Amino acid sequence: MKKKFVKFIASWLSVSGLQLLLLLFKVLPRGMVYPLGRMMSRIYYIGAYKNRSLALSNLAMALGDTMSEEKLKCIARESFQTMGQIILDTVYYKDLSPEKMMALVKIDGVEHLQKALERGKGVIAASAHLGSFTVLGARLGFEGYKCTFVARHARNKKIEQIIMGFCRQTGQKVIFSRPILACMRLCIKVLSRNEILVIELDQNFGTEGLDVIFFGRKAMVATGPIKLSMNTGAAVLPMFIIRNPDGTHVIKIHPQVEFSFKGDTEKDIRGNLQNIVDTIEKCIRAYPGQWVNWIHKRWETGRQQMPQ
Template sequence: MIEKHIQQQFNEFNRLSGKFAPFIASIPHKRIASIGRALGMFMYGMDVRHRRIVRRNLKFVYPGWSPERVKKVSQCVFQNLGITILEICQIACFSSDDIINKVNIRGEEHLLKAMQNNKGAILITAHLGNWEIVPLFWPLHFKTPLTVVARQIQSKTINQWIHGLRTRFGSRVIYKDDALPEMTRTLRNGKILAILIDQGIKSSLGIKIKFFNKFVSATPAASLLAMRCKSPVLPGFCIRNEDSTFTIYLEAPLVLKRTGDLSADLKSNTQIMTDAIEKIVRKYPEQWFWVHKRWRKYYPHLYPEDMERRRHRRSRKKQRAQSKMSQSFFQKFKD
């Protein structure tokens, strides 16, 4: 019954997006930007919760910024999100030529040189610009699939749609749950693995490092794979240009620590990779995903509403457990 309901949701989503996406695809690129900015400003005005998160994050890492600058960049962040949402619908209807013509690439010589060792390559990246266009462009340009490590979207309907978008031209998606063996296999087969490393990790496996000189919990996956497979690690980012095109920047491989002390090397290399992310975010702050509660683990006071929701959730969970125990007790008593 649940599967039938999900399938109905998926069919409805496809039906609506099938009508909506072609309409958006027909809008000129420059119009998409202006409409997306308007959508972003609407979201900024209506979405109080995420507006607070963005502004608190910016105030936290840029204490010297004036309130006016924080507000302006916050609005730009939402405008970028609005544009990204419309672009995702638009590129879903793009031909391969449309994708090629919309994206430029800089620094591919770094990748070609790194691939000569036949150890594959790890592309570390961030939720910056429009990150969803990279797995579409990559196989068209390099004639080889890109394997992307992704987190499952809670909505199965949207997750299936996004999965189809990412794999449309041949890229592969590995989901984070139990993904390490498949990621290792990808690199040992000499392929390219892309990992988004700019968001927090919930499990106890996260490594405590600094991002914008503030403590965060970061995934050690890219560091562990680089050490295990001896694969080069290249930062790569997709930046939106003013003319509504994109530029993918590929940087030279990072110089990693290999002292033999696994714990120390994991921490050092994860910090090196995170520093590369911070460098590009500082350059394009308005294009990063500041909506994420990146500093929640070590600075929970930044998000007091989140703490309150957690308390209510735990309270409701406890009440349900107690109610279930009471029902079980009375049922046994009746029996």
């Protein structure tokens, strides 16, 4: 009976609880809503048995050789908390003045971005669902950069509605990844305008991707960034947003990835893709609790293709 009640509360929090938080945001100060959101995230962690089990399983597989079971549980709880903070940040930051946004979100490595854009062929930001990733494009927009995100439709339509509204209000555009050909055409148009195309490479791309090593296991990754770069000449820069302990954020922009081509197309794409994924993994290892995809079946297809 107790387990059923906790499960019901977790289910309620994922829909009605979210709507309640959004309502409270309109009448309460930020300093009161964020602690409430963290508390609700902890309750959701307790009740969302399947998501919690998957997160702990993925963490044990990826980091279990270097961390204790208790440490992995702490990371899982922090990851669930990050999910709630992303939604709250998305709602809060959409109404900020440029001055307030710039004070709360710093940029490290903007010179790499500027140098890449000077080539006039656009930039592909290879990113991940790390930290409050929805804020990344909004903050860059205040510096005069135009950002377009490639995204999948969210399972929770309320969350998708919130994020899409935030993107519209902050000048960001979204291209949905399906159908693939239409997506690729729109991506090429973005790059031809010398703008920034953000592609998050930390989701399972199934059999349409290529297998690379991610946390010591095979994982299927989208080849789009490499193929787009090959076809358009766009630079690829790893780019992430990280939450600081004081609640502020920093966008970390890495130097352009230098590709190597030796004449074997598939091997070249896989090798260059591996270099990008290695950078993503390094950043996740540095901030594991800020990666929300521990609850996803990230390695499922890769596991199926590995020798038994």
